[in-house]
Amino acid sequence: MTTEHQTSKNDILFARAQQSTPGGVNSPVRAFRSVGGTPRFITKAEGPYIWDADGKRYIDYVGSWGPAILGHAHPQVIKAVQDAAASGLSFGAPTEAEIDIAEEICRLVPSIEQVRLVSSGTEATMSALRLARGATGRDKIVKFEGCYHGHADSLLVKAGSGLLTFGNPTSAGVPEDFVKHTVVLDYNNVAQLEDAFESMGDTIACVIVEAVAGNMNLIRGTPEFLRRMRELCTEYGAILIFDEVMSGFRVGLGGAQALYGITPDLTCLGKVIGGGMPVAAFGGRADLMHNMAPIGPVYQAGTLSGNPVAVAAGMTTLKLVQEPGFYEKLTAQADKLVIGLTKAAQEAGVAFCADSVGGMFGMYFSAHIPSSYGQMMAGDKARFNSFFHGMLEEGVYFAPAMFEAGFVSATHDDAVIGETVEAARRVFARIA
Ligand code: PMP
Numbered sequence: 001m002t003t004e005h006q007t008s009k010n011d012i013l014f015a016r017a018q019q020s021t022p023g024g025v026n027s028p029v030r031a032f033r034s035v036g037g038t039p040r041f042i043t044k045a046e047g048p049y050i051w052d053a054d055g056k057r058y059i060d061y062v063g064s065w066g067p068a069i070l071g072h073a074h075p076q077v078i079k080a081v082q083d084a085a086a087s088g089l090s091f092g093a094p095t096e097a098e099i100d101i102a103e104e105i106c107r108l109v110p111s112i113e114q115v116r117l118v119s120s121g122t123e124a125t126m127s128a129l130r131l132a133r134g135a136t137g138r139d140k141i142v143k144f145e146g147c148y149h150g151h152a153d154s155l156l157v158k159a160g161s162g163l164l165t166f167g168n169p170t171s172a173g174v175p176e177d178f179v180k181h182t183v184v185l186d187y188n189n190v191a192q193l194e195d196a197f198e199s200m201g202d203t204i205a206c207v208i209v210e211a212v213a214g215n216m217n218l219i220r221g222t223p224e225f226l227r228r229m230r231e232l233c234t235e236y237g238a239i240l241i242f243d244e245v246m247s248g249f250r251v252g253l254g255g256a257q258a259l260y261g262i263t264p265d266l267t268c269l270g271k272v273i274g275g276g277m278p279v280a281a282f283g284g285r286a287d288l289m290h291n292m293a294p295i296g297p298v299y300q301a302g303t304l305s306g307n308p309v310a311v312a313a314g315m316t317t318l319k320l321v322q323e324p325g326f327y328e329k330l331t332a333q334a335d336k337l338v339i340g341l342t343k344a345a346q347e348a349g350v351a352f353c354a355d356s357v358g359g360m361f362g363m364y365f366s367a368h369i370p371s372s373y374g375q376m377m378a379g380d381k382a383r384f385n386s387f388f389h390g391m392l393e394e395g396v397y398f399a400p401a402m403f404e405a406g407f408v409s410a411t412h413d414d415a416v417i418g419e420t421v422e423a424a425r426r427v428f429a430r431i432a
Contacts (some may be wrong), residue, residue, distance in 0.1 A: 009053035013041040033384045034401035040392075045072035047411035050397060057418055059363075062092030063407040065399075066246050066271035068213075069330070069359060070320055071411030075082045077275050077316045084312035090304060098306040105273065105281060108318070109254055111263045115283030116292060117306040121245035121270035122150030124280040125208065127300045128266045129154065131282070132206035132239035135291045136296035140197060142238075143167075144187040146216030146373030147219050149208055149243050149268075159184040162419040187213060188225045188371050193232065194329070201236035206266075208241040211256035214405035216245070216376045218355055218362025223252035223260060239288070245270035245280060247407070249318070251358035252327050259357070275317030277310035326410065328361040333409045333417060337361060348428035361406045365399070376403070383431060390427035396420050 012356075017024035020054035025031045025039065032039045040052035048071055050060040065070065070077065098117060105115050117126050129141055129152070141154065149155045157167030157179045167184040169176060184198070185192050197204065211226055213219040232241040242264035248255040249272035249409075257264055265288060270280035276402055283289060291298045292411035321327070341363065354363045363382035363388070364370060386404040391398055396419075408417075 001100060001413050002177065008038065010038045010041050013053055014038050017041075022093070027398075029118060029401055032099060032400045034403075035388045037310075037389060037392075039400070040352075045070040047071040047073075048409055048413075048416045056395065058392070058395050059412075059416055060397045061406040061408065061420075062397060063112050063409055064271075064276055065404075066250060067274055067276045067317075068407070068409055069250065069272050070317060071409040072276075072316075075273075077313050077318065080312040081277070081309055081315040084309045087308070089309055090307055092303060095177050095306065095311070097308055097311045097315065099313050100317070101279075103271075104315065104318050105269065107135070108322075109248070109257070110284035110285075111257060111265075111285075111380055112267055112290035115269075115281050116300065118280050118282070118287070118302055119278040119307070121243075121268065121280045121302050123157060123302065124268040124270055124282040125149040125241075125243055126152035128241050128282040129206065129208065130300065131291055131298050132241060132266065134296075135288050136205045136237065136239060138203050138205035138238075139181040139422070140200060140204045141181060141185060141191075142183045142185060142204055144188055144209055144213075144373075145184050146219070146376065147208075147213055147243070148215035149210075149415050150245075153178045154182050155208075157182045157184055159186075172353045183415070185369070186372055187216075187219065187372075188222050190222075190225050190228050193229060195223070197232045197236055197238075201232070201238070202208065204236060204238040205231055206239040209314060210243050210244055210247065211260060211262070212247045212251050212357050212360065214360055215403070216373050217358065217370070217379075217403055218360055218405040219370055219372070219376060220355070220357060221256075221260070222371070226254070226260050226262050230264075233265070238371075240264045241266045241268065243268045247357075247360070248272060249321055250407070251359055252331075253321065256357075264292045272317060272321070273314045274310055275313035277313040278304070278307070279314040305346070327358060330408060331356070331409060333412050333414075334359055334361050336414070336417050337377065337408060337420065340417060341424050344421055344425040345428050347425065348432040350383070350428045350432050352357055352428075359408050361408065363406065365402070386431040387424075387427055390422060390430055394423035394427060396423050 036103040123364040157170045167182045244255040266284035365383045370376040
């Protein structure tokens with residue numbers, strides 16, 4: 001399946017990396033295990049492009065898995081980072097810049113009255129769960145199959161057999177005792193959610209959900225599913241957590257909650273709010289956030305939380321996405337990509353469809369757009385892998401797994417999208 005030349009610098013680096021790092025990577029999906037072949041070692045990025053160790057240029061639809069919404073190395077973001085760095089890298093004491101970004105997040109996401117900054121999405125969701133449990137005095141959490149919320153122990157859970165069973169760990173090293181309080185339900189299954197609340201609603205601390213799911217390819221939550229979730233949480237006194245680490249400032253300015261008009265109690269953010277640097281956050285109703293240390297009993301902390309260099313990148317990014325028409329243009333470009341790819345596949349007779357929400361998109365090697373994890377998994381993985389490698393050869397870098405959403409940036413203009421669609425036309429014809 002691989003098309004790489006044996007003397008590729010990527011091959012040499014990958015062999016070397018595997019000596020000092022497990023699997024040669026610092027985050028599993030980067031290793032190309034799902035698609036096979038050699039991961040590209042990136043040397044630089046600019047606008048919609050990345051370059052690998054052989055100097056080959058790719059149009060990038062990963063965008064660092066979401067943060068690069070302005071395009072890579074936006075000059076104003078780079079300048080802000082350089083300026084901040086010149087004044088020192090980290091103080092472990094409060095700064096005015098942290099107030100500025102907190103105020104900005106609260107203003108842009110009205111459900112967030114108070115926010116705490118952390119350094120990764122995993123920390124954000126882990127802390128939000130602890131807060132929900134601390135605030136309610138309950139243990140159970142509800143999540144949905146196919147939603148990813150980082151790698152905290154109690155979230156690495158897959159659905160057990162049978163309806164409403166408690167989850168099984170999806171990772172070695174997670175004791176069953178740690179996940180016995182995690183209930184895993186089907187995404188977009190309203191009846192199952194109602195049953196769960198009916199049978200155990202008084203013991204549920206929180207429901208955590210990706211309202212627009214981006215970790216089982218792209219799957220939209222249905223309005224009915226999310227609306228009922230909000231009602232049930234309110235009725236039973238459970239905390240509703242929207243994990244908008246990916247969808248926040250990606251599907252639109254106010255995130256998925258603004259798109260659907262649903263107000264969660266807590267929200268997790270990451271990716272875009274750091275503009276490519278390690279910033280994430282959780283926030284929500286002030287009365288809930290008052291449970292956090294140092295004013296409340298729920299402990300959470302971080303040496304590098306609110307890091308001044310990272311916050312400078314995030315704040316600059318948040319300013320730039322507020323320019324008039326930013327999301328309209330981003331949405332239009334993702335639409336053009338989806339329409340172009342779908343048409344190219346049709347012409348070649350390949351079963352394919354695609355969808356997008358704001359600057360996020362999904363590609364499915366199936367006849368219909370999936371609405372659940374099971375439907376998504378039924379897609380033609382072998383064909384996706386052929387498409388992925390074909391496109392890579394053509395100089396287009398999509399996420400190296402069928403289960404991931406893709407991202408466009410403000411620099412994916414008509415020429416870039418057009419070049420992508422032309423390449424896809426050739427690749428679809430080859431794999432038809
Ligand atoms: N939640 C969601 C919805 C995510 O997409 C991710 C990362 N892809 C995370 C949480 C975890 O974030 P991080 O990788 O920064 O820990």
